[in-house]
Amino acid sequence: MRAGGTKTGLSYIDKNTPVHRLTGASKLLMVLFLSLSAMITFDTRLLAIIVVLSFILFVVSRVPLREMKMIAGFLVFILAMNTIITYLFAPEEGVRIYGTRTEIFHIIGRYYITQEQLFYQFNQTLKYLAILPLALIFFVTTEPSEFAASLNKIGVNYKIAYSVTLALRYIPTVMREYREISQAQQARGVDLSKNVKITTRVRGMVSIMFPLIITSIDRIDRIANAMELRSFGKNKTRTWYQSRPFKKVDYFVITLSALLIVAAIVMGIINGGRFLNPFV
């Protein structure tokens, strides 16, 4: 996203790759379908396929190494944290799910390492890997200008879709305003740091948020008037300057990702549940 001078985090990267050339709408459907199938299934093979698929998509989109490293860094951290916390809370969850208990060794107290727990946590990690980074593909390969048109194309009401454009458009504006207000309030002694009591910090925050909200409400009125004066909301539909027509490859991608949802359901039926159970 364009954030006027504060370009941190993940944003659109302008390249000409097959993924970039897909229309925003088909990419949106693709990541939604893939995410959905990754949510439904716990079948190790299917999850692995989705992980590999999204990795391929990242490579094909030519996401720069720096961004890839950043995403990978976060993922490793989150997955490590998650693995530890899950184990601390429920060391026998795997045993409960798979119904068998194959002890490997004993650590301390109620904490044992079992094959079932290892397999359960491996699957869970795979699941996170499949779901978390997927949607990023849409955002790094689609121009923000195309977001709203894409949402509208997949059936979201155009007014709601346009609110996304407005959010992206005014994020830098409200950020600048927040910075200015907080500077002026700091000059009057508002302190949000650890040097003061927590209640003082909260009060300080309120004295920044209040003017921010008041000016935002004024802004809402002005923007709404400007939009209505240019016919926004006149018709039941609208066209988009930034839309692109579907090509064969778009239909192909959508169908393929829809098929994965079917696969997730079918695998559930074959496995007799969401989990693939190698222990019985």
Add this chain to the structure above:
Amino acid sequence: MQPIISFENFTFQYRAQKEPSLADINLSINQGEKVLIAGASGSGKSTLANCINGLIPFNHKGTASGSCKVNGVDTSKLSVFELSKIVGTVLQDTDGQFVGLTAGEDIAFSLENNCLPKEEMLPQVKTAACKTGIGDAFLDTSPFDLSGGQKQRVSMAGILVDDIQILLFDEPLASLDPSTGKNTIALIDKIRHDTSKTVIIIEHRLEDVLYRDVDRVVIMHDGRIVSDMPTAKLLSGSLLREHGLREPLYISAMRYAGIAPAEEHKLARIDQLTLSQGDKATIKNWYQNLPPAEAEQNQQELLRVSNLNFTYPSKDRTLQNISFTITRGEMTAIVGTNGAGKSTMAKLICGFEQLDSGKIELFGQDITEETIFNRAKHIGYVMQNPNQMICKPMIFDEVALGLVNQGIDEAEIKQRVEATLEICGLHPFRNWPVSALSYGQKKRVTIASVLVMNPEIIILDEPTAGQDYRHYTEIMEFLKALQAKGVTVLLITHDMHLMLEYAPRALVFSGGNLVADLPSATLLCDPVLSEKASLKETSLFHLAAECEIDDPAAFTRCFIEYERAKS
């Protein structure tokens, strides 16, 4: 011929108001006319604009009587959308009406809403962009990379993509610097000549609009139309002053010199002003008999900035090697193009940003490393929009905030707040909610909340933006009174009148450099430097040249002194 706009005995009252904002309006505007609607804040001129474009009665609720017809149809029978096919409105907030992520999208906005197929959009967008001088190269540019003037051109293009008949400008100069404003007025005139559309401009800066021909000026006061006549006729009378509007300076000068302005002087535009040899001599004579303007006495040094350098975090702009001093009790204007570094300079002084190198001294003490809050005890900063500062519902609490945060005891807070409210003329309101105040009063509250800390300097960002002449004078006279009490005032401004009348000295920033440090009158009589600072030369400069006065800056200073002594 049937007028394109006609009001008959029209009255309108907003729901939140006790009295009507428009009363008994009778006005008709013909196809192809160019009309200026002027008036002080609260005179009803913007309400009138909203009646023409349909925001009233559709978005702003209230009660109306009489009739308001556009193209012969009563507006209450049309929708905002139907009216927007006839009337295109350019609003004063150049940022608020730019709703697209790029210029091209924003221009296409209305076409999109009218469901035009994508293929047909692009050529129309290009044509419209061309008409307003935006050009193809800018179509993919985001609003953050466009200046206020460019954003306004995009907005105009966004209106011109539709085949409208009336162009309505609601305070088009309010958020622009004088030099850009001048270009806007020229562009409006060009569009009018190219397309022969009806043009209505709502503005209180009469002199700036009259840079190009206007057929008629309508003056509003207290919700009523008090005058509706051709420009030249209006300027020869005294109606402007009576209704809180600023008369063009060159006309005031003529009056002071004892010439009765008349239609044969071709008063409407300074470049067409026709003075007889006798008139010229009268003015020159008047000037030569005035006592020379006194030079300011240099006093104790207060603030010294030396060899300051600063680079923005985004690395795209810098301030280079800035040095200047401010003496105690001065009122100085900081001027320059948007992005030239003037706001940044103020932020550096207040400690909001950290300099890369250089030094800032206050009373000879290095304050470069001081915290924001510690500096704030000496340097007060007042933001442009009072709503950005006010965070307490009650006036007393708002003004007390800084002291409460300093941990001062209650009795002293009460005493200091009351004293400050007294100075600011807000004492009677001390127990009022802030919401009950006017914009100008809110501005005073924010000044009070800074003054209560007893700073030696206050820095004000665009103190008069969006103010009409009366409110503007009120604020500036108040600052002048503070100055008389020994407070040093720094003003970041685009307002030429403000500089001329109140700030004897100007610091001119351009492209991150301090390019000039000179008397304001000299700056505004220097067309080249003025242009560099996004200002324009004062009309007094032209008048002085016309009358063969060899020192226009001195003439300007004398004029200001005379006016001040007179009031």
Add this chain to the structure above:
Amino acid sequence: MFAQTLSVKTIVAIGIGTALFFLLARFASIPVFANTTLTFQYALLAFFAVLFGPIAGLIIGLAGHILTDLHFGWGLWWSWIIVSGVVGFAFGVMMKGVNVDEGEFEKKSSIIRFIVCSAIIHVISWGVIAPVLDILIYSQPANRVFTQGLIASIGNIITTAVVGTILLFAYSKAKPKTGSLSKDR
């Protein structure tokens, strides 16, 4: 569809609300202790939902949370995104009929209602819906997600009930009411 009936003002409020939610979630936190910070986006979400209704609350919650996750760069945490939407929607539904613009939030009963709503909404959203989604999607152990949810709901109840109430009350006070303004105010 219901969305077609939303006013343009509500649409703009959704856009600006989303921008503000993102800003507060990402850039405006205050330190509490150790590595914990307090953020205020849910107080803002409640504010906008009360003013502009449940649909506005829903979309601001969803879109604001998606933008925040994106900006952190760790991918989308769908279960919590959905819950943010639910929170916004619930505030809009449960505070329906309180017309803040006409000063109705200055009544004691509205304030109490708001605080009670904050408690109910956050406990159900973070203490029940979020954990259940985490169990359904990730098959997380129940004791873990419920503990996590409870901690999250406590922080959010406090910020929403305290800051949300102050903001709504102050806003209501700052708003001119019908027929209350006379000239030159």
